[in-house]
Amino acid sequence: MIGIEWYLGVSAVLFIIGVIGVLTRGNAIIIFMCVELMLSAVNITLVAFSSFMGDVHGMILVFFVLCVAAAEACVGLAIIIAIFRNNITADINKINLLRW
């Protein structure tokens, strides 16, 4: 029998892989995918809690997270297309018109 800690642990590892990806990669599309990775990692935590507690609310939150992830992908990819129209690059290190 697998305890809940194992699920939480795997989820934490996946979340941090996503965080590292966002912080170190330069390609905007890969960064979006890493954000999706973070969201789906949290979903594992939510489903694990929900399932072990016998409470359905966590799973419903996962349902909403899926909707949000879809909406974010939609707007994010539209932004990338708009960037390409102006800039012809997806490398965020080259996009640096704005600085402090």
Add this chain to the structure above:
Amino acid sequence: MEILNDLLNYLPAAIVAVGGLVVMMMDGYKAKSRLIYQTTMFFLAGALVIATYDLLYQEVGTLFSDMAASGSTAAFGTFIVVFGTFFTVILTHDYLIGVKHNYPQVYPLLMFCTVGMIVLATANDLVTVFIGLETMSISLYALAGIIRDKQLGVESALKYFILGAFSTGFFLYGIALLYGATGSTNLSEIGAYTDGSMIYWGGVSMLLVAFFFKISAVPFHMWTPDVYTGSPTTITAYMSTASKTAAIVALVLILERALPYAADQITSTMAIIAIMTMVLGNTVAMVQDNVKRMLAYSSIAHVGYLLVGLAAGTDLGFTAVLYYLLAYSLMNIGAFGVVAYYEKNHDVHFNNIESYAGLGYKQPLMGILLSVFLLSLAGIPPLAGFIGKYLVFAAAVEAGLINLVIIGVLASAASAYFYLRVMVYLYFKESKEPVKLMKPLRVYSFSLVVLAVLTLYFGILPAGITELIASYFSGNGLAIVP
């Protein structure tokens, strides 16, 4: 019919949502841009009337099986959000025509964004907080990129999107851990929890980090100046007032209902973040030559003052924060409105402080209005900004955070420099090249005058509104009102 009753209590959001859908369909059938704008204003005016009624008469309670709250702070947040949107749409319409980017999709997006803000400000459950926050953020990502054929515009949208989505991940992890620790997502059920396990603290800290991201507190402010500079000016006004109001009202609700157990630790965290935010926001604002960027840093500094009130964590502190949000919305929308007016007469990069030289005499009304808003932002009596700062710092003194107040007052005094600098350029510098300013539309200047009058009114007679807010919290916050 319980659901009908709930819907009646949630009418502002419902009206705005229906209005957004109607406006969206009108765009689909190629309606004239002016008609779309008028319909938007019609629905927003209806929502504003009902929000005002709710503000005064709505009973405190919960709606939709504990998912949302009604009355008190929720009604107050709804009112500020709808009020801010109402004026933003007036200013945005004129501004976008001026810069030739008046796309019809902007109006439904603004309406949907407002729905998200209302849901966020009235949320009584972490699920509702999450959905409201995301509806608001996703609409704002798109609105930040309205000027889509300029590199500056899309770039700010990309930055906003990446950092916003990143913080969403942390927010969600916070909710998940809190859910695991307490077994519920309902705010009051989380508040009933008093067994400080590690996982609870993990959840609380992740949640706070995500909120600091959204309200742009230092050190999570990196996106703010870029996004505020790159977005259309009136949308920047909208982002810095309505969206911050919604997020901070939600934060007040969460702190008050869900996390009383963690109050002590939150106070010390908030105090440190508040100091960093005030100091950094004000010092960096001093060296900015771009007025829009200066206002972006000034909005970071104002978040610092708001955090002082949250750090106090008392009923008095929350009262001060809510009052401050109202005052801040009035003066910031106004200031950005005048900046947008100057900008649309030239090109998008007309924001350098040099180019403001002598403009105060060209259109005297606009010059006076900008001065009023800037003086209020600087916290000079008898304007609303002064009362807001006074209440926040008084609450912090009451809570014994003397050091915090000293730093705050010093930072606030220093901030007068960069606000007054703009006025010096407006009135005491000669312009190098002749600038021709178009006469502003009557509705444009009229709405700015309304904002200025309200700024003055709430500065001179704050007692009515502060008493109203103080009655939301059980404490006796009336004693220190000037």
Add this chain to the structure above:
Amino acid sequence: METFFFVFISTLAIGTALAMVISKNTVNSALFMVLHMLSVAGFYTLLNAQFLAVIQILVYAGAIMVLFLFVIMLLNLDEDEKVVSKIDFKQLISFTLALVVLAQLLYITGNYAGVLPELTGEPIAAVGTVEAIGDELFTTFLLPFEVTAILLTAAVVGAMLLAQKTSNVIDE
């Protein structure tokens, strides 16, 4: 058997996630992501959340990742890029910071066992069914559900606003 399945799924999930982050080619990344989403669906089945497992495959692998691949192909992004050109100071800092957070997360989740009295030792079967979820979704969670509709509409309108090419601005 269950332990074997768990170990297999978690190796697959972590492996594909790592491969997604470090692969040079964007298309490869996207395909690894699809595989990752399938393995996450495996976790859901293990936790008795059948409905979510199906939705996960349909929405993530079926819709979102197809959208990603579509955009990658549309914009010709499938060229190789260097992942780590040289050891960057900023990257090093973010890497260390992330590892510290990971250690903290593992610590707090490792100490979780038995905090709640009603926590049973194993997943409960009756929770993750379509019936249980649908029942709550349309009663208790009615408001968030309706707002989700607005959220998705807003996303579509926003995408239209950003990605439209011809400007159809009619000024008067």
